[in-house]
Amino acid sequence: MATFFQHMTNALSVGSLYALMAIGYTMVYGVLRLINFAHGEIFMIAMYMVFYGLAIFFLPWYVSFTLAIVITALLGVAAERLAYRPLRDAPRISILISAIAVSYFLQNLATVLFGGRPLTFPQVPLFTQIMTLGSVRIPRLSILVPLITLVLLALLMLLLKRTKTGMAMRAVARDYDAARLMGIDLNFTIATTFFIGSALAGVGAIMWGMKYPQINPTVGSMPGIKCFIAAVLGGIGNTAGAVLGGVVLGIVEIMLVALWPSLSGYRDAFAFILLIVVLLVKPTGLLGEKTTEKV
């Protein structure tokens, strides 16, 4: 029972991390119909920012976390401004290639700026201390991560449902052209979407770093792809669905390895198999709406 509880908290915290990043994918996909391939690299840059803040400049953790999140968010906005906006009216395949190019560029840039050698993510005792609950020993992080995710999700929901910007974002996601005709400032709305999505990826990256403390320039690509899968699983374009998809993916991954340890080498393949199954059985995801293509 104790081990089950331990695995379950682990699964929930991994799932929450996936969820945080999946929100970014799903929001961007909602407004631009674009798989933001660079999202994983933005996540990676956030980890390096925290590393520099904590281990090189010795800033207090709250300062360096905030700085990292803000820089990450601005980087997301910059990527949209420079690489996606000029292609907004181009065929969708062009903007997808552009996203791949941004991800490729950021990976190479990180290799030059930070070196290809893996670094160790600095530990913040407040988050990484081990707690003992009865016979169960879990790091404080495993409890904090789902809580932080829930709080952020609630804030995001408030933003989307209660503010003008949120309403604009939902309108753009529903119908791009109609939103433009209604006088919604598309550029501002899309930039805000990227800002929020990237900031959430930044939060996710910090907690991911404390959980899996190794940073290298390609550290973002696998979580990036998996979180996109989580977004598809939940129904792309649906924020609550992204969270659900992330948690489900986390639980499936951790629990399969926990139950059949011989499968651990194949852990990275689970997500893709899950993706294929979902796309075949219910292409719109768990909470997605059905769409038909008009001729």
Added chain:
Amino acid sequence: MQTKTIRPSKPAKRSWVSLILTLILLSIVCFVLFKLQGVQNQLVLRIARLCAINITLALAMNLINGFTGIFSLGQAGFMAIGAYTTALLTIPASKKAMMFMLTPLVKPLDTLTLPFGLTLIIGGLIAAGAAFLIGVPCLRLRGDYLAIATLGFSEIIRVLIMNAQSLTNGAQGLKSIPSNATIWWTYGIAFIVIVFMALFTSSSYGRALKAIREDEIAAESMGVSLFAHKMMAFMLSAFFAAVGGGLLAAYNGTIGQDMFRVIQTYNVLMIVVMGGMGSITGSVIAAFIVTIGQEWLRVLDGPINLGPIHTSGIAGMRMVVFSALLLIIIVFFRNGLFGTNEATWSAIGGRLSALAGHKKRGTAE
């Protein structure tokens, strides 16, 4: 998508001129290759061979991404299949016994060696079979979903390779692959692929693929079987990608699962995008530009003295410049060098006569 006017059929004289010019070009290429064989500079030889391998890889990807308009990101997986097949079937038995220390190689493979050309074909066929299995679920998906699903399968292939210790030597990879990828092999195969692509894309199958690219629904209502044609393009693309992968294995001498990450797909994609998605000549020219350019940009990795700016050599700088170039190309010149056009002799002639100020109505594209 731009609409194209129907061109009048070319006069017979033109095609004779084209044929002669093509033959002249071919003999020049053969002469250069013959000269290259005698070159002592190993670096030049290596780059020349890599150019040809990249032509094969780029055309394989162009067939599915450029001509059929299916954005597949699974090329690295198919390349891995080809590379591992060629490696396992050409490495001599004694070397295999030394390499597979943890678990011995499975039975018939441990002593089996086959001629290089045959292994390329076997690798291609295995990859085409894998493409069939992957295509059944994936080709029903649209646009970016298909991209992520094929990318997923490419990663699954890599994970399988990493875990199949008794077949692929797992994370240790394979060493001492005989260096069969000579100038003649690499350019011979590149030539075959170019000719095949030229014939195939102008056949009725090729035109059906282009119709799918331009408008899937319209193509279907004209009686083009979407699934069958997409599957054919996908399997052919996988076949050539695996042949390219096999050449790459023989060229490199060592392979490992790490070589076939998604970044390998992006490298090929870069060539295809630069040349123009849907242009054979574009891919060929871009393969030369990208391969030689990456080598030439190595200067950037070394120490640089630009007047007041001194850097003491940053490894990886060239890749930053290169990926920035890719970004600029896609943002500002998203059709690449040629778009979906080809550099045919009549097109070149048209350009030249336009440059010379002739009033003649050229077929410049």
